Amino acid sequence: MNRIEHNRIDQRFAELKAQGRTALIPYITAGDPAPAHTVDFMHACVEAGADVIELGVPFSDPMADGPVIQKACERALVHGTRLQHVLEMVAEFRQRDSETPVVLMGYLNPIERMGYDVFTRQAQASGVDGVLVVDMPPEEAGDNAALFAEHGLQSIFLLAPTTSEARARAICEHGEGYLYYVSLKGVTGAATLDADAVGEQLNKLRRITELPLCVGFGIRDGATAAAIGRVADGVIVGSALVGRIAEHADDPASIPAALKSILGEMREALDREAAG
Amino acid sequence: MSRFHDLTQLPDARGHFGPYGGRFVSETLSFALEELENIYASLKNDPEFQAEFDYDLKHYVGRPSPLYHAERWSREIGGAQIWLKREDLNHTGAHKVNNTIGQALLAKKAGKPRVIAETGAGQHGVATATVAARLGLKCEIYMGAEDVERQKLNVYRMHLLGAKVVPVESGSRTLKDAMNEALRDWVTNVDDTFYIIGTVAGPHPYPMLVRDFSAVVGREARRQSLEQIGRLPDALVACVGGGSNAMGLFYPFVEDDDVAMYGVEAGGEGVATGRHAAPLTANAPRGVLHGNRTYLMSDEGGQVADTQSISAGLDYPGVGPEHALWKDVGRVRYVAADDNEVLAAFRELTLVEGIMPALESSHALAHAKKLAGEMSPEQHIVVNLSGRGDKDIHTVAKLDGIEF
Numbered sequence: 001m002n003r004i005e006h007n008r009i010d011q012r013f014a015e016l017k018a019q020g021r022t023a024l025i026p027y028i029t030a031g032d033p034a035p036a037h038t039v040d041f042m043h044a045c046v047e048a049g050a051d052v053i054e055l056g057v058p059f060s061d062p063m064a065d066g067p068v069i070q071k072a073c074e075r076a077l078v079h080g081t082r083l084q085h086v087l088e089m090v091a092e093f094r095q096r097d098s099e100t101p102v103v104l105m106g107y108l109n110p111i112e113r114m115g116y117d118v119f120t121r122q123a124q125a126s127g128v129d130g131v132l133v134v135d136m137p138p139e140e141a142g143d144n145a146a147l148f149a150e151h152g153l154q155s156i157f158l159l160a161p162t163t164s165e166a167r168a169r170a171i172c173e174h175g176e177g178y179l180y181y182v183s184l185k186g187v188t189g190a191a192t193l194d195a196d197a198v199g200e201q202l203n204k205l206r207r208i209t210e211l212p213l214c215v216g217f218g219i220r221d222g223a224t225a226a227a228i229g230r231v232a233d234g235v236i237v238g239s240a241l242v243g244r245i246a247e248h249a250d251d252p253a254s255i256p257a258a259l260k261s262i263l264g265e266m267r268e269a270l271d272r273e274a275a276g
Numbered sequence: 277m278s279r280f281h282d283l284t285q286l287p288d289a290r291g292h293f294g295p296y297g298g299r300f301v302s303e304t305l306s307f308a309l310e311e312l313e314n315i316y317a318s319l320k321n322d323p324e325f326q327a328e329f330d331y332d333l334k335h336y337v338g339r340p341s342p343l344y345h346a347e348r349w350s351r352e353i354g355g356a357q358i359w360l361k362r363e364d365l366n367h368t369g370a371h372k373v374n375n376t377i378g379q380a381l382l383a384k385k386a387g388k389p390r391v392i393a394e395t396g397a398g399q400h401g402v403a404t405a406t407v408a409a410r411l412g413l414k415c416e417i418y419m420g421a422e423d424v425e426r427q428k429l430n431v432y433r434m435h436l437l438g439a440k441v442v443p444v445e446s447g448s449r450t451l452k453d454a455m456n457e458a459l460r461d462w463v464t465n466v467d468d469t470f471y472i473i474g475t476v477a478g479p480h481p482y483p484m485l486v487r488d489f490s491a492v493v494g495r496e497a498r499r500q501s502l503e504q505i506g507r508l509p510d511a512l513v514a515c516v517g518g519g520s521n522a523m524g525l526f527y528p529f530v531e532d533d534d535v536a537m538y539g540v541e542a543g544g545e546g547v548a549t550g551r552h553a554a555p556l557t558a559n560a561p562r563g564v565l566h567g568n569r570t571y572l573m574s575d576e577g578g579q580v581a582d583t584q585s586i587s588a589g590l591d592y593p594g595v596g597p598e599h600a601l602w603k604d605v606g607r608v609r610y611v612a613a614d615d616n617e618v619l620a621a622f623r624e625l626t627l628v629e630g631i632m633p634a635l636e637s638s639h640a641l642a643h644a645k646k647l648a649g650e651m652s653p654e655q656h657i658v659v660n661l662s663g664r665g666d667k668d669i670h671t672v673a674k675l676d677g678i679e680f
Binding site for chain 2: 059060061062063064065066067070074077082083084107108109110111112113114134135136137139140157158159160161162163164167171182185186187
């Protein structure tokens with residue numbers, strides 16, 4: 001496959017590995033609470049120590065998400081945020097930040113409707129590095145994965161506790177950038193997780209892949225981030241951040257500081273864990 | 277050989293009907309769908325399983341349902357003879373129970389103590405709650421909050437049957453949102469829960485297995501036509517939301533090239549107004565929702581559109597993937613009936629034949645009336661009277677200005 005040599009995601013994980021650090025990957029929903037703020041929030045995340053940004057593309061029917069991210073999608077959609085606008089936000093972000101990898105995360109239909117050719121061309125031009133489509137497992141990705149690769153977009157796939165070993169092998173074979181390990185059965189924003197059990201699963205996966213293993217679902221503060229940081233190459237924090245955005249939705253100017261506070265705590269806990 | 281023979285060989289191994297169908301789900305559900313696919317594959321041709329299914333259909337559902345010649349109505353219209361496949365006479369009052377009996381048997385074989393379902397009009401919810409009660413399974417039904425309001429009777433029926441009805445407040449608060457919430461429940465409780473999907477949509481293998489369980493309708497109708505009419509009918513008509521009752525009637529006739537088929541979607545306030553639930557008739561763009569690729573009503577940014585229909589059961593922005601293919605290859609013609617035509621048909625059948633149809637089925641009746649008028653008295657139309665109208669009395673009375 002025709003890959004861009006210096007993909008930002010690969011580069012970032014190589015740097016982290018060399019430094020012995022764990023990736024901190026915030027997720028925010030683009031357009032929440034209004035489109036004008038998203039780029040500021042992305043920069044705030046980077047200033048607080050984010051290594052990769054997962055930018056959520058709002059969707060009317062977010063079937064794998066819990067109430068926190070559902071509501072974020074609704075707030076974004078009320079303001080008319082569509083995939084087209086999300087790509088424009090990434091382009092704007094790139095004017096000041098050419099290094100932090102950006103992964104679009106969402107559902108397939110907005111891409112399907114835009115058209116795969118148009119999407120991949122525009123995503124590449126905007127400076128998107130990876131695409132994680134929740135409802136597009138590798139067997140349905142088909143030609144799309146190759147098309148994404150041609151445009152320097154890495155396909156990030158999910159792994160779950162319910163994934164069989166045979167499936168895991170197939171997914172690892174198709175995956176690029178990093179693997180997103182869904183630590184819990186359930187929707188985003190659900191219950192607490194058991195770091196030891198996650199660690200056990202990740203150890204099994206390490207035998208079949210060299211891709212960085214990042215864990216999402218259930219990470220809400222410095223302590224949970226540090227616990228997962230001990231066993232994973234990266235921690236993904238979504239609902240905890242989006243919940244904070246919701247609390248401050250009436251006063252968006254206060255959100256960057258709120259994001260920095262929670263991410264800063266996680267960054268510190270992860271780095272302390274790595275140093276110790 | 278029929279020029280539509282290929283259509284009987286679908287879906288392919290990965291659940292595709294041409295460009296439609298598939299399994300577009302988040303990774304957590306993949307294993308459950310593989311498991312379901314394997315269980316179904318092992319039982320599909322198992323004579324013991326089929327015998328159990330047939331026994332339940334006969335003794336619990338009351339099959340076969342009659343094929344009734346609506347002579348008086350046909351005479352009034354003055355065209356083709358209209359025959360009604362009386363799925364309204366099934367236990368629980370609609371065709372939905374054929375499928376829930378089948379899936380409940382699968383749940384039992386899979387050893388799952390809990391079932392969940394989505395429902396629009398409440399018919400599938402009632403049919404699920406019914407089989408859950410009979411098999412002693414724990415049951416939760418997801419229903420859009422708007423539908424809970426307009427289908428109070430069915431909500432109470434489910435409650436009496438021991439099911440918990442969860443009103444869904446997200447999104448448009450209708451069928452599609454109920455399905456989202458059921459999927460969220462499933463992804464959380466996938467170890468002990470069987471998801472009984474109520475239509476020929478969703479991720480593979482659901483469109484296939486719901487079709488197979490529903491096809492008893494068409495097998496009977498085909499045999500009854502030969503016995504009662506003396507030949508196959510000239511046309512079949514059925515309403516289409518997700519499309520399970522239409523699929524059930526049509527599928528066994530797919531290779532009968534001379535039998536025309538009409539799928540009638542919910543025209544709402546009129547397809548031209550945009551306020552409808554008729555993705556096939558309106559040529560909605562291709563999209564992916566609830567695990568399958570199909571015709572899907574969405575805006576230019578790919579956000580799923582709000583739909584509009586007087587009948588909660590058809591109020592859905594997508595349609596089963598096999599119907600999508602049948603439209604493309606021209607096996608079935610998809611048309612729409614608007615709310616006014618539907619109400620007129622509801623009242624007319626009630627007055628002329630003493631049969632009160634569900635508002636969903638009234639879509640099929642509205643189109644059958646038009647079609648019959650263009651045909652001759654020697655010709656025959658079979659309409660799937662997919663459910664009875666008791667549940668809709670509240671809605672119709674309200675339009676008449678009556679509140680109970």
